[in-house]
Amino acid sequence: MQEIKRDLYLNKLINAIGNRMIKVVTGIRRSGKSYLLNNLFKNYLLESGVSADHIIILNMDERRNISYRDPDTLDEYIRSKIKDNEMYYVIIDEVQFVADFESVLNGFLNMHNLDVYVSGSNSKFLSNDIITEFRGRGQQIRVYPLSFSEFMSVTTLSKSDALTEYLRYGGMPLLMSMKSDEAKARYLKDLFELTYLKDIIERNNVLRDDVLDELVNILASAVGSLTSVTKLTNTFKSKGVKELSKNTLIQYLDYLLDSFLIEKVSRYDVKGKKYIQTLAKYYFSDIGLRNARLNFRQQEENHIIENVVYNELIRRGFNVDVGIVEIRNGNGIKRLEVDFVCNEASRRYYIQVTTHLDTREKTLQEQRPLLHIGDNFKKIIIVRDDIKPWYTEEGILVLGLYDFLLDNDSIL
Known part of the structure; x- marks a missing residue:
């Protein structure tokens, strides 16, 4: 290799x-x-x-x-x-x-x-x-698993095939020595079961390994979705799991965070300049591990891309939150979501992530939260398509995923 x-x-x-x-x-x-x-x-x-x-x-x-x-x-x-x-x-x-x-x-x-x-x-x-x-x-x-840029530096695949491969199997370094899809899938599944989960269970004397196992499945299925301990508790109840306290779930979430398997992203009220504690999002430190955990089902490309973009932002040294923008309309107050609010020193970027901007309606939908922020920091939409960077009429940068992942200066 x-x-x-x-x-x-x-x-x-x-x-x-x-x-x-x-x-x-x-x-x-x-x-x-x-x-x-x-x-x-x-x-x-x-x-x-x-x-x-x-x-x-x-x-x-x-x-x-x-x-x-x-x-x-x-x-x-x-x-x-x-x-x-x-x-x-x-x-x-x-x-x-x-x-x-x-x-x-x-x-x-x-x-x-x-x-x-x-x-x-x-x-x-x-x-x-x-x-x-x-x-x-x-x-x-x-240290993080391989970035897409590091992955590209050693793969023989075309840029298009490399991205498809990366979004499916992620960037665990040893994968680069494996040729078959079967070998890659087996490695990731075994890594999750026999290394990460086993280590967490043994290190922390976990008594309900069935709960830990199901918690990982729930988080993998809901990557990039807002969740809370209350919502997780209700999900377990709906699955027939009894005698499960919120404190146990909080503890098991902490174990997963401490092992670097997952990352918690808090919500930030952009206009109110305060954190909202009730809900958060969770992303996996490697998207291939998440996919393997779900047996490579539930391949919602938008959430997968969102996870990959989050990991890249963290790798580049940004502090990342989920943004909330409150607007008033005829029905009262509505909260719009900005996928990522990224801060590093005096720099700040607001980023939306989507697969395509193939219609004017879709463009307006992605722009809407950004246009209601009301400050002069840079606003960006990252799309899956391989495109040349361009600006909307409202001054928002539209950037292809390739350019974002391969060029550290692409959002500057």
Whole structure:
């Protein structure tokens, strides 16, 4: 398989060298964190003149390293490798397996010639704890499955066929070595069942794995749709599931979020400038995993594209909300929805996502929420069609999905 260049993440690691912070590489399991650290970053260090014996790598997910899950044993092992005053680079993969890992890493911060990089697949064990524990001395680098641009850099498919493939199977890196549809589908299904769900159940001592299983199915079926714990509880009741509390559902949702399997997107009142807590949307971190979970049924292209666009926006560093715009008409107040409100520093973009703008009526429908916002930030409609960018009479940019996914500057 051709080497996949993960330049976005590699450059973040390179820029963080020697900054006296713990570099925390997070993301869903099998998204390429180990490959990034143990191959791409290690090779960069070697090519930059770092001696091999000054790079210390431990994968805590491997049986041969189980003894190092003890914090004292790990600390003693790392310190035993330090032989001189030159810089040493420590890479610990799946660090959440180490008991009390925060205290071990805290000790490493006090050593002047240690540059530490860790990875893990559980957000609660990592990002929250490390940022708190190190009081600003922990830097998180989130790794995602392959973007469409990364996918295109290694596939031999045409642009059209590549997009169709990507919208169906997603961007888990190991898929690039598989030839048949059957192999890809089986890999994604097994990954979901035998890696993600099994890990969540074992890590959190989940008692109602039947509820967790069905919750995933419900979220996969309703990707991009507004939902709430109350709505989910009612859905379970309609399926005959009894004695299920809202607290259990909230807990199981948190487990899925902490594993990076799904992302929660809050609703934001654009004019009122406040968050609305009652309903939210959920997207999958990889659309192929979502599709595989549903046995590749329910292929609603609009929702699939919406999920892919969301992931790309997050990958580019935007904070993303679902927008709500209230308007008054003869029947009172009506709420219109903007698919995504994207913020990054002083920049803001309002984005609608749809398959086609094949009629004037459809164009007006997609434009309507954007035209009622009433500010000067850029407004965009992304469509599935392969088109040249153009502006509507009202000044809204219409952009093809290809251009959006392949060009980071396409919405600027």
